[in-house]
Amino acid sequence: MLLTPRTKPSRPKSVRIAVAVLAATTSAALLAASAPQPAAPLGIGDRLFPHLGNPGYDVTSYDIAFTYHGDNSKPLDALTKIDARVTAPLERVNLDFTHGKVRSVEVNGAAADFTTAGEDLVVTPHARVQPGERLRIAVRHTSDPVSRDVEGGWVRTGDGLAMANQADVAHRVFPCNDHPADKAQFTFRVTAPKGLTAVANGLPLAEERRADTTTWAYRTRHPMATELAQVSIGRSTVLHRTGPYRLPVRDVVPTKDRKQLEPWLKKTPDQISWMEDKVGRYPFETYGVLVADARTGFELETQTLSLFEKELFTRPEFPEWYVESIMVHELAHQWFGDSVSPATWSDLWLNEGHATWYEALYAEEKARQPLEKRMRYAYRLSDSWRAAGGPPAAPKGPRPGEKISIFRPVVYDGSALVLYALRQEIGRSDFEAVERAWVHTYRDGNATTADFVRLASEVSGRNLDGFFDAWLYGAKTPPMPGHPDWTSTPPEKKAASGKK
Incomplete structure (x- = not known):
């Protein structure tokens, strides 16, 4: 995710825990009481979002059907099917879901009781499920695109809908295990009135036309976190081109804006080639740009189909570079954040720091925007960013009612600065080897900050624990290797100067 600058200030809408251990711990606590306990919201213990995700099972796949009735102010009808593997004995199964009406739930083909607790849908099978069993859950529900209290989930566009589920609002769209630690395969089936087009993550499976509606089906070939799900419905045109190694590239744009946007869209194949030169082959089955006629305040790395505001491409004050x-x-997020996903939300710096790094490196190589100048500026502000948002790998929690507020400057340029310091410390060759090894070793999985520290130490042949401890967890920014003259403005002096 990257925030979009505004001409006038506006409120920004702004990103594998040890699941088995946490699940076993939580399940043991649940089973300790002999009498049945009341339904309660659960979580897997994420430091920033403690009630996000659910213990006791691992989702292997989602099959989600939406029926859109042509009015983006009305709920969609939906059926979410979840295939999961049980990892701990469960009398109840908690799913993350809210902001929709549940009509029925089935577990392994039989009707099941259900209730709600907090933002959880709590399902009671007829019998306790045991570790190793397959769990098949089918939930008939509505999916409401209208929200007055939470930002994200469905985004209403000028001609339909798109999704923006980061950081933890996928469960306002469909029932799920809403934490990036539990990645799964996805299938989407979207029915919409004639004249509209639906597109989702992955590759098309089928398209069935009827007199008044069309149903599209899409499926991912790689596991995906719930926060990265994407469904677009609107008066859209799908444009096809070919990327490196014959990669299918498809862009989804408002039909009326097709010609205006084409000069930007045709740049994508070369951008993919540039990223592949840096870190290796593109990790998924397709890529493309989804342009939404909406004011979101951000751009978003939804897997295989990144979401962009239309005005990013139409505002004249933005230079081409x-x-x-x-x-x-x-695009860089497809490697860093999508293919290699964070194990916890405290590992967010690995997503945004890397995406910001390659954004800045591209600007340097393609438009002569000096990386060192940008990093020196970031260094000057780094102490203030750390004071406001915490250090990169131990960010402060979100503000009340603003969960997406974890996307602060410290996880963008403040974390790219850590990567710059690492390159300064171990040299360009070893740094580039670390980057390639990272996306190769943890492809299609989850990884932690500790994993990155360990890999960097192995590749460079040095123990980097002390270096990373200071740069990732220190309240103050350490000295920059190779630049002893760089200084960071203390927070109190920055405030006194009136700078923002």
Whole structure:
């Protein structure tokens, strides 16, 4: 995710825990009481979002059907099917879901009782499920695109809908295990009135036309976190082109804006080639740009189909190099954040720091925007960013009612600064080897900050624990290797100067 600058200030809408251990711990606590306990919201213990995700099972796949009735102010009808593997004995199964009406639930083909607790849908099978069993859950529900209290989930566009589920609002769209630690395969089936087009993550499976409606089906070939799900419905045109190694590239744009946007869209194949030169082959089955006629305040790395505001490409004050670098930011996320997903939300710096790094590197190489100048500026502000948002790998929690507020400057340029310091410390060759090894070793999985520290130490042949401890967890920014003259403005002096 990357915030979009505004001409006038506006409120920004702004990103594998040890699941088995946490699940076993939580399940043991649940089973300790002999009498049945009341339904309660659960979580897997994420430091920033403690009630996000659910213990006791691992989702292997989602099959989600939406029926859109042509009015983006009305709920969609939906059926979410979840295939999961049980990892601990469960009398109840908690799913993350809210902001929709549940009509029925089935577990393994039989009707099941259900209730709600907090933002959880709590399902009671007829019998306790045991570790190793397959769990098949089918939930008939509505999915409401209208929200007055939470930002994200469905985004209403000028002609339909799109999704923006980061950081933890996928469960306002469909029932799920809403934490990036539990990645799964996805199938989407979308029915919409004639004249509209639906597109989702992955590749098309089928398209069935009827007199008044069309149903599209899409499926991912790689596991995906719930926050990265994407469904677009609108008066759209799907444009096809070919990327490196014959990669299918498809862009989804408002039909009326097709010609205006084409000069930007045709840049994508070369941008993919540039990223592949840096870190290796593109990790998924397709890529493309989804342009939404909406004011979101951000761009978003939804897997295989990145979401962009239309005005990013139409505002005249944005120079060409800047727009291209933002496109590369979201593209870089396909490796860093999508393919290699964070194990916890405290590992967010690995997503945004890397995407910002390649955004800045692209601007340097393609538009002569010096990386060192940007990093020196970030260094000057780094102490203030750390004071406001915490250090990169131990960010402060979100503000009340603003969960997406974890996307602060410290996880963008403040974390790219850590990567710059690492390159200064171990040299360009070893740094580039670390980057390639990272996306190769943890492809299609989850990884932690500790994993990155360990890998960097192995590749460079040095113990980097002390270096990373200072740069990732320190309240103050350490000295920059190779630049002893760089200084960071203390927070109190920055405030006194009136700078923002």
